[in-house]
Amino acid sequence: EPEVTQTPSHQVTQMGQEVILRCVPISNHLYFYWYRQILGQKVEFLVSFYNNEISEKSEIFDDQFSVERPDGSNFTLKIRSTKLEDSAMYFCASGGESYNEQFFGPGTRLTVL
């Protein structure tokens, strides 16, 4: 069964450093998403991506964040100059056009020290 994959599973970084979180969505999907979950809190929407551009973003997704689909298979989230409060689980999800369902990856745990 096809699945969304994410790498790395855990990333530790120093405050102020840049990180790139990687996702490989399900191959025939067209909609891509990043969500984050701070420990003990709810899952929050960050950004959606469709047709090679951002379709919607939340207030959390400020200039510190960017997304890219560099090669038609990977979908990346870049966080520039990480802050302590960026520590969270980051989930990638993808969805198809013919049904309204999103498949989540296993998540990347980001720890900012």
Place this chain on the structure above:
Amino acid sequence: AQTVTQSQPEMSVQEAETVTLSCTYDTSENNYYLFWYKQPPSRQMILVIRQEAYKQQNATENRFSVNFQKAAKSFSLKISDSQLGDTAMYFCAFMKGFNNNDMRFGAGTRLTVKP
């Protein structure tokens, strides 16, 4: 803006019993989808069940069923014959429209199934 409310932070149930998790939402949209996701300790998000707002019939998936009350904007999850493996966080989620859109989640309910 859509909001999703789960008013039960924690619940517990005896193995083999039935439990109902509640969820309410607020929206001005007429077309939308509702979901329940399970998040075990591994923190993987697993889809449990999905409901289309235009369908009056409540969705069921084996031991999982929903009670969808569109007028009341209520979407509860019933787990029958609870199993130890059902222990997890459960999140209710809302997706607007017909096309695939971003989801908004509730705060979650931590369910513990006791032997």
